[in-house]
Amino acid sequence: MKEDPKTSNVTRCDRRQFVFVAAAGFVSGMVALPASAEGSVGGDDGGVDDDTQNLKVTGNGAWRYGVARGWGNLPAGTSFGGTHGGIAQDSAGDIYVSTQSATGVLIFTPQGTLLRTIATQFPEVHSMVYSQENGQEYLYTTVQKGTPQENWLFVKMKTDGTVVHKIGAPPEAGFKAPNEWRLTAAVPAPDGGMFIANGYGDSRLFRFDKQGQYKASYSGKGDTDGLLNCSHGLAVDTRYDQPLLLVCDRENRRLCHFDFDGKFVRTIAQHLRRPCQVSFFGDFAIVSELEGRVTILDRDNVPVAFLGDNPDKEQWAKYDLEPSAIGDACFSAAHGCFIDNGGNIYVSDWNKTGRITKLVRIHQ
Numbered sequence: 001m002k003e004d005p006k007t008s009n010v011t012r013c014d015r016r017q018f019v020f021v022a023a024a025g026f027v028s029g030m031v032a033l034p035a036s037a038e039g040s041v042g043g044d045d046g047g048v049d050d051d052t053q054n055l056k057v058t059g060n061g062a063w064r065y066g067v068a069r070g071w072g073n074l075p076a077g078t079s080f081g082g083t084h085g086g087i088a089q090d091s092a093g094d095i096y097v098s099t100q101s102a103t104g105v106l107i108f109t110p111q112g113t114l115l116r117t118i119a120t121q122f123p124e125v126h127s128m129v130y131s132q133e134n135g136q137e138y139l140y141t142t143v144q145k146g147t148p149q150e151n152w153l154f155v156k157m158k159t160d161g162t163v164v165h166k167i168g169a170p171p172e173a174g175f176k177a178p179n180e181w182r183l184t185a186a187v188p189a190p191d192g193g194m195f196i197a198n199g200y201g202d203s204r205l206f207r208f209d210k211q212g213q214y215k216a217s218y219s220g221k222g223d224t225d226g227l228l229n230c231s232h233g234l235a236v237d238t239r240y241d242q243p244l245l246l247v248c249d250r251e252n253r254r255l256c257h258f259d260f261d262g263k264f265v266r267t268i269a270q271h272l273r274r275p276c277q278v279s280f281f282g283d284f285a286i287v288s289e290l291e292g293r294v295t296i297l298d299r300d301n302v303p304v305a306f307l308g309d310n311p312d313k314e315q316w317a318k319y320d321l322e323p324s325a326i327g328d329a330c331f332s333a334a335h336g337c338f339i340d341n342g343g344n345i346y347v348s349d350w351n352k353t354g355r356i357t358k359l360v361r362i363h364q
Contacts, residue, residue, distance in 0.1 A: 063305035065359035071112035080354020086128035087338040098125035118161030170214035185234040197231040218262030226264035233277040288337035291316040
C-alpha cells in the first residue's frame, strides 16, 4: 500500500509508575542515557571505534554513525516484498522488521542474521510496538492488509505471531464505510488498553480498554492546534514528569503532545520533513522523516543531529526507487525507526523492493 500524499486536567500518571518495555514507537524514557551521548561509547553495545576509513558515515557531533554493510541480507529466494512498516526489538535483543508481502514480519539477530518469520497472514504491518506485560512479550501492530475478509486491523500478538486480540472499525465512533478506518499506529495505554491513530483516514485518535472495547475518540483532521493531518505515528513520551502521548502529525510536519484524556497539550516540534515514527533514547527522540532524513531531538525538542540527510530532493518520499540508486549513508523515505540501548539505529525506508539500514554508533 502506498503512502497517502504546561498541562491542565491531565490524568495523573507518574513516570515511575509507567514503565514497560517498548519499541518501534517508543522506548521507555526512564532508560539511563549512556555516556555515548556525551562523546564515548563503551561496553558491548555493537558500536565501532572511531576509525571511519572503511565506513560510510552520517551524522554529526556525538551522533556519528557508520552504515552496517549487508545488515539484514536475506537468503536466496526470500525477499522483503516492500517495506512500509515498523521496527521493534524483544527482550532477547532480536530485531523485528515488518514487510509488505507474505514474507510477514522478519526477525533478525542484532548482527543481521535472519532467524525466522512470523505473522505471514498479515502481509502489511504498518507499525509495531513491543510491550512486556506480566512476563509475556507482545507486539501491538496495525495491519493494513490482512486476509480478504479482514483489512485495516489493530492486532495484538505474541512475539511468536500468535494473535491475542483484534480490533476493527468501531461503529460507535461513526464509521459507516470500510475505507473510513485506515489506522496507522497503536501503542499500549497505562491502564492496559491502547491508543490507535486513524492516520490515513480522518486522523482521529481512539482509546480502547484492555478488553478492546471502544471508549472515546479525540482530535480530527485539520491544521490548527489540537487537529491533525495524518496522525501517522504514536509514542508514549516519558521524558518528562508527566507521561504524554506523542503524535507524528505528518502532513502538518510537526510533533504534538496530547494527555491520556485526549486533550491537546502543545506542539513540540515544527517544520519537520513529514515525520513518520519516533523512538526514544533517554532524553532524546529519534524521528524518521519521509522526506529522506532522520532527526535527533533533545529534551527541549531542538534538533541536535541529522542522519542520512539525502541531498537529492528528487528521491524524497519516492516509493519506486531501486535501493541501489540511494546513497549508502542516505535515506529516501525514512519510515520505520528504532534505537537500541547501545544507541544503534535501525531504519526502514518506504520502498517497493524493501530497504533496511542499521546505523552503528561510532565510538568517540
